Amino acid sequence: MVFGKHVNKFYKKYFWYFFFGILFLIFVDVIQVFIPKLSGNIADNVIDKNLAGTIFGIESNYANLIKDILLISLIGIGMFIGRYCWRILIFGESVKVQADLRKDMFEKCEELSQRYYKANKTGAILSYFSNDLETIEEAFGFGIVQLVDGIFLLIISLVGMFLIDWVLTLILLIPLVILCVFAITIDRIMEAKWGKRQKAFEDLSDFAQENFTGIRVIKAFVKERKELKQFSKVAKSNQDTNIEFAKTSAILDVVFEILIYFVFGLILLGGSYLVYLHIKSGGDPKVGISVGQLITFIGLADTIIWPVFALAGTINLIARAKASLKRISTLLDEKIEIKDLDVITHTNYQGKIEFKHFNFAYPDDPNTLILKDISLKINAGETVGIVGKIGSGKSTLVNMLFRLYNVDEGTLFIDDIDIMHLPIKEIRENIGYCPQDNFLFSDTIKNNIAFSNENMSITEIKEAAKFSSVDDNIEEFKDKYETLIGEKGVSLSGGQKQRISISRAIVKDPKILILDDSVSAVDIKTEETILSNIKNIRKGKTTLIIASRVSTVQHLDKILVLRDGQVDAFGTHEECLAKSKIYARMVELQLLEKEMEEK
Ligand SMILES: Nc1ncnc2c1ncn2[C@@H]1O[C@H](COP(=O)(O)OP(=O)(O)OP(=O)(O)O)[C@@H](O)[C@H]1O
Numbered sequence: 001m002v003f004g005k006h007v008n009k010f011y012k013k014y015f016w017y018f019f020f021g022i023l024f025l026i027f028v029d030v031i032q033v034f035i036p037k038l039s040g041n042i043a044d045n046v047i048d049k050n051l052a053g054t055i056f057g058i059e060s061n062y063a064n065l066i067k068d069i070l071l072i073s074l075i076g077i078g079m080f081i082g083r084y085c086w087r088i089l090i091f092g093e094s095v096k097v098q099a100d101l102r103k104d105m106f107e108k109c110e111e112l113s114q115r116y117y118k119a120n121k122t123g124a125i126l127s128y129f130s131n132d133l134e135t136i137e138e139a140f141g142f143g144i145v146q147l148v149d150g151i152f153l154l155i156i157s158l159v160g161m162f163l164i165d166w167v168l169t170l171i172l173l174i175p176l177v178i179l180c181v182f183a184i185t186i187d188r189i190m191e192a193k194w195g196k197r198q199k200a201f202e203d204l205s206d207f208a209q210e211n212f213t214g215i216r217v218i219k220a221f222v223k224e225r226k227e228l229k230q231f232s233k234v235a236k237s238n239q240d241t242n243i244e245f246a247k248t249s250a251i252l253d254v255v256f257e258i259l260i261y262f263v264f265g266l267i268l269l270g271g272s273y274l275v276y277l278h279i280k281s282g283g284d285p286k287v288g289i290s291v292g293q294l295i296t297f298i299g300l301a302d303t304i305i306w307p308v309f310a311l312a313g314t315i316n317l318i319a320r321a322k323a324s325l326k327r328i329s330t331l332l333d334e335k336i337e338i339k340d341l342d343v344i345t346h347t348n349y350q351g352k353i354e355f356k357h358f359n360f361a362y363p364d365d366p367n368t369l370i371l372k373d374i375s376l377k378i379n380a381g382e383t384v385g386i387v388g389k390i391g392s393g394k395s396t397l398v399n400m401l402f403r404l405y406n407v408d409e410g411t412l413f414i415d416d417i418d419i420m421h422l423p424i425k426e427i428r429e430n431i432g433y434c435p436q437d438n439f440l441f442s443d444t445i446k447n448n449i450a451f452s453n454e455n456m457s458i459t460e461i462k463e464a465a466k467f468s469s470v471d472d473n474i475e476e477f478k479d480k481y482e483t484l485i486g487e488k489g490v491s492l493s494g495g496q497k498q499r500i501s502i503s504r505a506i507v508k509d510p511k512i513l514i515l516d517d518s519v520s521a522v523d524i525k526t527e528e529t530i531l532s533n534i535k536n537i538r539k540g541k542t543t544l545i546i547a548s549r550v551s552t553v554q555h556l557d558k559i560l561v562l563r564d565g566q567v568d569a570f571g572t573h574e575e576c577l578a579k580s581k582i583y584a585r586m587v588e589l590q591l592l593e594k595e596m597e598e599k
């Protein structure tokens, strides 16, 4: 059982599961304590030769014995049914809680900004979804069972024992109280240790994940040994924290066991003495206890062992769940930075873009301006090329258009409306984006192209593939458009990836299309085809093409040359050539290259 802002709602949502689950649990507990009582009865009746009587109206020499055995069997059946019911209810509810919480977390992950993913490693986030969620599920399942079971069995058994002999029960209570105090003190230590253990696991999974992703680089640089060494270090730290945790758990278990045997020792010692007094007095019910009562007492004490263990287990489990919930809460409590503010409704997007004295610094380094005083206007329907040196801010500039980051009000406008007042979802729906890394999902080619709209027909998908000259390539694959990409499928070449990524962007037929360095890995001829296709299909729609070759951009409507995050030139090929040294140099280099090729 664990409480907190993010899980309290589940107690309400699954109230009936909890209610009936706990009811069945208590039912089993209550009938269970009759077994030691009946066992004691049987022993006393055998000793006192008190077995004869009537059963179902029939006289029998063993009637009392048969009655007790029948009752024990009935209790057994009742316990079986009751246990089945509470397991279905409580464990079912815990699985549902886990699923709900996972959904909440995933939803949150989708909303979080780039900054969060930069600050938090993938391995850490994944461990929230695996280890931490599992612990919370356990707390909602086993935790609840152990707590309710523990408390009820403890109370019922103690009452039963008090009725037999209160002195013996009091003697028994001393080690039990010590046990509880001990368990509670250990709670804090266990919580801290569990947090440490999860952190170590997080580091381990993060390291492994990064290594598998970067396996090609590691191999190419022959750094397997170095990575193995590093891995051994991380694994050792994970192992150490696990051993430390196991050690503390083991000590806890052993101490509990010793205390329990000590309790049994006390019962046997004191109980035998009381039986001795009882027999010595000639069976006086006021003196000592009978053999049957001692059997009942031992049975009840035995019933107590589970609750006591359960209590210790629950304390342990709750400590772990608390630590896990704390970690998950850091994700769920994360502030959403990019959200709609006083939105203005705008339905008919045209694709006009305007930057007015626009400045931008990434949130994790607010003092370094990446884009500086950018002022430019791109009219709806224009095709604009963007060039500039590595790191000059080209990708950053186009990323601004999706509201991936918050920008200063009054500096960036789409269709003359401040981007900060346009609904984020709508802006993004009207933009087609082909990212620089050409990320594709481990899915079929078809689904990758149709990512923006799953109901797209295969003809539309094929059209998009033809647009970026990748249709022939796809048709050559054995499974054609059903070919799986990535982990479990084929590995695509850089150029194929780029072209599929262009198809995915174009298929949306967006008002603004952004291609970030998307034709760098294709040959000049394919580039020309793609560019002429863009010209035809993108008439009247805005297209921004970031490129590294002059040949890509020279025939476009306008060219933007960036230098250190500033506008170096913005205009036609000729205008840029006259104004920008960088652009002039790029043109020069291209001519030289051409000459070299011709030679
Ligand atoms: N997420 C980020 N957080 C912090 N700084 C960033 C981030 N992304 C890019 N930068 C920095 O911003 C600057 C511009 O990067 P950007 O990716 O926009 O350059 P680019 O012109 O697209 O380069 P390239 O030609 O290599 O694609 C670089 O100095 C880079 O280090």
Ligand SMILES: [Mg+2]
Residues within 6 Å of the ligand: 394, 395, 396, 436, 516, 517
């Ligand atoms: Mg870039």
